[in-house]
Amino acid sequence: MNYRRNHQIGDYKIQTMTCRWFREQKKLEVYVEPRVQDELLTEASYFNFVQTWRDEKEVLLLHTKVDLVVTLGGDGTVLWAASMFKGPVPPVVPFSLGSLGFMTPFYTEHYKECLDSVLKGPISITLRHRLQCHVIRDAAKNEYETEEPILVLNEVTIDRGISSYLTNLECYCDDSFVTCVQGDGLIISTTSGSTAYSLAAGGSMVHPQVPGILFTPICPHSLSFRPLILPEHVTLRVQVPFNSRGHAWASFDGKDRKQLAAGDALVCNMAPWPVPTACLVDSTNDFLRSIHEGLHWNLRKTQSFDGPRDS
Amino acid sequence: MNYRRNHQIGDYKIQTMTCRWFREQKKLEVYVEPRVQDELLTEASYFNFVQTWRDEKEVLLLHTKVDLVVTLGGDGTVLWAASMFKGPVPPVVPFSLGSLGFMTPFYTEHYKECLDSVLKGPISITLRHRLQCHVIRDAAKNEYETEEPILVLNEVTIDRGISSYLTNLECYCDDSFVTCVQGDGLIISTTSGSTAYSLAAGGSMVHPQVPGILFTPICPHSLSFRPLILPEHVTLRVQVPFNSRGHAWASFDGKDRKQLAAGDALVCNMAPWPVPTACLVDSTNDFLRSIHEGLHWNLRKTQSFDGPRDS
Amino acid sequence: MNYRRNHQIGDYKIQTMTCRWFREQKKLEVYVEPRVQDELLTEASYFNFVQTWRDEKEVLLLHTKVDLVVTLGGDGTVLWAASMFKGPVPPVVPFSLGSLGFMTPFYTEHYKECLDSVLKGPISITLRHRLQCHVIRDAAKNEYETEEPILVLNEVTIDRGISSYLTNLECYCDDSFVTCVQGDGLIISTTSGSTAYSLAAGGSMVHPQVPGILFTPICPHSLSFRPLILPEHVTLRVQVPFNSRGHAWASFDGKDRKQLAAGDALVCNMAPWPVPTACLVDSTNDFLRSIHEGLHWNLRKTQSFDGPRDS
Amino acid sequence: MNYRRNHQIGDYKIQTMTCRWFREQKKLEVYVEPRVQDELLTEASYFNFVQTWRDEKEVLLLHTKVDLVVTLGGDGTVLWAASMFKGPVPPVVPFSLGSLGFMTPFYTEHYKECLDSVLKGPISITLRHRLQCHVIRDAAKNEYETEEPILVLNEVTIDRGISSYLTNLECYCDDSFVTCVQGDGLIISTTSGSTAYSLAAGGSMVHPQVPGILFTPICPHSLSFRPLILPEHVTLRVQVPFNSRGHAWASFDGKDRKQLAAGDALVCNMAPWPVPTACLVDSTNDFLRSIHEGLHWNLRKTQSFDGPRDS
Known part of the structure; x- marks a missing residue:
């Protein structure tokens, strides 16, 4: 080189x-x-x-x-x-x-x-490895229509912002239902990001060369919501339910907050680069x-x- | 087939x-x-x-x-x-x-x-994936001399048994010093084993297809000993110090307890099969x-x- | 009666x-x-x-x-x-x-x-037991001047809201320095509130008749910030530093969000009733x-x- | 004086x-x-x-x-x-x-x-405060017959020792069923002991003047077994089930290990002195x-x- x-x-x-x-x-x-x-x-x-x-x-x-x-x-x-x-x-x-x-x-x-x-x-x-994140607006006619994918090196976070209602996020992994996150929010993190916000929320520390995606809840309203680590080849989909009472907020490597309305979703997978x-x-x-x-x-x-x- | x-x-x-x-x-x-x-x-x-x-x-x-x-x-x-x-x-x-x-x-x-x-x-x-574990006796003249490797599908545990002294285990990863485990013991687990003893000790749940090794302390005598996940290609060495006051005990998928004396070590890496x-x-x-x-x-x-x- | x-x-x-x-x-x-x-x-x-x-x-x-x-x-x-x-x-x-x-x-x-x-x-x-909470504005000339105390039965929370800066809260207990909370925020909870937000943040479950105050960090930026439980007779003071870059937000039993500017403080102790x-x-x-x-x-x-x- | x-x-x-x-x-x-x-x-x-x-x-x-x-x-x-x-x-x-x-x-x-x-x-x-602990032998004819109470300043622990079977301890508080502890064991601790073994097992840190008893599981075989803190006036009873496959071991401030057979129990309450x-x-x-x-x-x-x- x-x-x-x-x-x-x-x-x-x-x-x-x-x-x-x-x-x-x-x-x-x-x-x-x-x-x-x-x-x-x-x-x-x-x-x-x-x-x-x-x-x-x-x-x-x-x-x-x-x-x-x-x-x-x-x-x-x-x-x-x-x-x-x-x-x-x-x-x-x-x-x-x-x-x-x-x-x-x-x-x-x-x-x-x-x-x-x-x-x-x-x-x-x-x-x-980085995660590429698509925000899919319910209002949009076709998926991937409106917004550019966002790449994160640490994590994407979906939280309730200053809403006094807990988040209620439906999560899917390759179309299998994973769980519904009720709490302050959810962190989807790379292994590089395992020493950042995911750690503060209780996630394990993961060597950056382990190929995986961390799925770490933020202050979950459940005693049994242990953090999860998924293989790097999966696609995750986090959906704000259609009947959600509050908005959720996504942020990308701690920046670029975007509001997610009822029906909106965030779709993530490993970026190729x-x-x-x-x-x-x-x-x-x-x-x-x-x-x-x-x-x-x-x-x-x-x-x-x-x-x-x-x- | x-x-x-x-x-x-x-x-x-x-x-x-x-x-x-x-x-x-x-x-x-x-x-x-x-x-x-x-x-x-x-x-x-x-x-x-x-x-x-x-x-x-x-x-x-x-x-x-x-x-x-x-x-x-x-x-x-x-x-x-x-x-x-x-x-x-x-x-x-x-x-x-x-x-x-x-x-x-x-x-x-x-x-x-x-x-x-x-x-x-x-x-x-x-x-x-399985871990292959070698017990290396300090008394043995050359490494790998005396004992057959043991394969575990879930985890190998090193603990203090009924000793009232905390374990004091020196851990190395590919010759880099990792940490000294002071507490009830240490679990080295496959990702399949992440839902077994490692989970009870506070480890994350890891999808069995994530290639990695869990390094989870048991009741560590330190506030900051968060579990760690290492890549599957590393070799781990857990050493009972030469001046250790108590024995340690290894057990393999919950069985086959072996006593480790001062100076003995356990060496693990991913098994090929x-x-x-x-x-x-x-x-x-x-x-x-x-x-x-x-x-x-x-x-x-x-x-x-x-x-x-x-x- | x-x-x-x-x-x-x-x-x-x-x-x-x-x-x-x-x-x-x-x-x-x-x-x-x-x-x-x-x-x-x-x-x-x-x-x-x-x-x-x-x-x-x-x-x-x-x-x-x-x-x-x-x-x-x-x-x-x-x-x-x-x-x-x-x-x-x-x-x-x-x-x-x-x-x-x-x-x-x-x-x-x-x-x-x-x-x-x-x-x-x-x-x-x-x-x-309830906590009575005073917001002390730095701008106010004397303590307790401006605002009515607020009573909470579960907890008072100080968090960073949607600020992308971590909170940095200086905490005192009866004038002894306790710690500086760097993270998403802090929960000061009654034992009745121990099964509410404090639990989601990792606090212990405390029988409501144990006299005590829970001091539970929210996603602390430190591995060793284990939750703390203090006696009910203490006075706690949480101070937003004068050089704080962001605002903090207090909320009371999940409601009544109030902004705390640099120099403002929240003072809590057990209410008599x-x-x-x-x-x-x-x-x-x-x-x-x-x-x-x-x-x-x-x-x-x-x-x-x-x-x-x-x- | x-x-x-x-x-x-x-x-x-x-x-x-x-x-x-x-x-x-x-x-x-x-x-x-x-x-x-x-x-x-x-x-x-x-x-x-x-x-x-x-x-x-x-x-x-x-x-x-x-x-x-x-x-x-x-x-x-x-x-x-x-x-x-x-x-x-x-x-x-x-x-x-x-x-x-x-x-x-x-x-x-x-x-x-x-x-x-x-x-x-x-x-x-x-x-x-100290806990006074009575070992009640199933073999004994009347309660409190055989053994002197033991006083602990930090904690009493009931664990599985080197048994490969998990403990299975039935716990009662003032005759209300609390839970069944399945795992490595259970710590019943004073608040002075909250910085000792209970801390290693994940318990909160409790100011020694908070009147309470910590009930902290050791490596519980359940995701939702958050530590519990009970009032100081209760009496706790930990029972080894009659059909238990292994023995349990009690130890008192880290010493004096006693074997508990199937049917034996440990009863604890606050000591008067x-x-x-x-x-x-x-x-x-x-x-x-x-x-x-x-x-x-x-x-x-x-x-x-x-x-x-x-x-």
Whole structure:
């Protein structure tokens, strides 16, 4: 793979340094997001070489121009960067600014060594699957008529918003009835998203390379609603019943809230194009490090026992 | 596939009927477990055609003689039948006697229609992966020296038995340190086993076709020890520390308890030969039915609301 | 105790019957809610004897006129009836219409026998404590200046509403710092409310006669945020930080949403006046029955074992 | 209160110092456990003033001689010290050696100042309730015939030990049927014990001054077995069914395992004599400190957000 071009998202100072480095040391073309291009040009005309995109059409062509994505920020920045690529996604090298994220194993302190070794390759990659979500309006004449599919790297959530009525969502998996979710809502998550909102709602932590879809209720009105994990090949359909008293709200990777009226549905399945993110060590090692450092997973005080089960 | 021979395990009366049916209607050779052969022959010399195995060596050759396994009993019977096949496993048609199990979707009331349609094919199969477990004794000179690997279809458990000291198990995944389990113990489970002991310990329910390994602590002495799900390609090593004050106990599909002394370890990975079990409808439909009927998953009283969030 | 007057809330037909019965058989004065009085008078001038209240001032005097409250509906009706009494609360006899609630053990089929035995006494009572909640506005010059305290019988909730920012709530107990809640929100619940929203968020079920306050996070962004139960004599203060990026929302027994801006706080403690609700058998028996019937608590399929731990 | 005598348990060096200090500075009589008396006398005849007890009869009289108990060790030491007093318990001043326990807020570094201020008073006390447990043998002719009640400060546990059969325990509360526990076992815990084994099994954390009894299943074989908290005035009865296939095991504060055969029962209620333990600040402050430091309760990484719900 020959990475000729490059795309950057994130914090300002480290941004100017990496732009300069890619240009001068690596002779690569550099794309940045529009807002950043403006900032760079305001600072110095030196940055005339930096390119960007100016409309939705150019965004759709980004994957033909970009061979490597560098993100500077937290997991949110990776989510945002991934959302720019509806089709194939170039490898992403995610740098954290400050604390480690679940998808951002690289520190900017060592950006040169790190990017050097990425450009040389080979690198270890985590292939992160995404869900593609269709909102199907009851009002629409045919399915898939009105709205573009939305890709999520973490999760799609359907909740009751500020309605005081519990959600009542009918869920189907490949046309088999799964259950009716009565509660605050439902999270349909990738395994990458298992350490995000699904975790807060009680879901298990799943290694991002396990192929599966997490089905995690939010505050279910039932004692026995244990989270479920389904195979990645299924299609899920979440239906707001026709007699629903309140609206439901869908949100996608924590953003883009859409109202779902009675009769509307959300249909999800795995998207064909995963997001390849670069690993610092390897997928397992990076994952374990992120749950130890980011979540204090199973952190305990070391104990000095003074008796049988001295708790 | 041409099923010429056949193997039965389970309840007596239905057993005689199916033996007779396989012999008379299908002209198949029939194997039953030794105890059952004895019972049948005591009853009538008619059953002289029924074969069995008489020693460990014949057990090892079973897979060369048996093309279809019929189990009559609960999930425990399936676990036991699977344990007879250390290598390739013929398809298993699991009948429940009485209540539905997680792996036993067929009812004996309809055994003729059901077996007829299985013998005709095609049938839908759930491929259930097994874990192969090696106990590595610290006292042994080389790894894998002393003990045969044990195959489990549900889970291997390491616990403290009746010791009043908490376990203190050091866990590694492909040589990356995972965590130290301090508590009552640890369950390493297949996804088939996700509805068994792992569930009781708080693990998620996982569709049996999701390729993964559940890592579920038993009563961990830490608030933050959420269950973990790892990819099926990893090797797990659970080590009893050299300075451990108590012994640990391993058990395999709920049986065969083995003591682990300080320095001993258990090493697990996915076995190459899965257990194919026949589906009534298909893998997803059968799984959803089993968690609804067997676990009352998300069973709720239907509610008549009389106000906002009338709980 | 001499129950001379009586107050009814709920369903129409059973309402006319009980009004008539109280009047004719028991010679009691009957109060109903304004809407119901209108309905009754529309039907027949017979119901001229039925009284009501017409403004906030009359509501405040209700406890001087009402000796017994009869509710016809679910738990929501009991919550609403209780909210009419800011001070002392007369005994409440809660009838369910249809399915059993956690606070409504009586069935209307037997209303005569039931009310007869209540009027005769003695009856077994569950004393249900309420929380009084003050919203303290940062903009207000002195504490308790602007807003009336609100009484809740189940719980007060502070959540992020539809904000995409997690809540960040600083919590204090009698001036000791408890924790900072980062997540979807926080539930402060009575033990009566332990089977309502707190349960959905993962809280324990607490017998309504245990004196305590439940402190249950909603989808906390931390693995180790186990729910907490505090003594009933404490004062809790939940503060929206001055630098909070989003608003928080308080709601009271699932209603009356109020926005909390940065710097605002919610202060709660036990209200001096509990709500006495009549028991069918006794407090423990009624409670256990409600969690069995209403929540299917620990409902299991009866199992036929066919092997060691046949799960 | 005039503390004339004093009793010590624990680590050696700090023990000699505190014995000497009580004797020389405070002119108090000092009792230590037998083993420690032996050690002290071996070291120097100076310690001739130190008294002890030599048989069960003297233990029963301890409460008539001891006005203050000083423990040097972890929570296990407090459990042990409390177990010496079957009736009234003198105030306990619990010093931790090393890390903080849930009941041991004092550090030995400051033993003089600390004990000085305790002896002067007033001190803040946490009254910790204990459960008294009777094992009722089916073989015995009358209830309470054979065995002494056992007092626990944390919990009594009934589990399946190494049996491969699940427990099947029938539970009653004041003669109302509560539930049948099918799983690894059951924990009946005080609120002091809520941070011990009950927590590991998924119970809530309960402030030690909340009057209540925790009823927490261990790995229940049911999705809906949420832990329960009952009032302190109830009597609980846990019965091993007459047709039970395996034995059950009771253990008391993690010790003294007793086998329960089919037909045996365990009966528990609150003991009349609580254990008063001295507080460093006050009951709430000490409790919150212990769950923060001892359990890392709700410990989170501070987050730098870079987007909506950057998880």
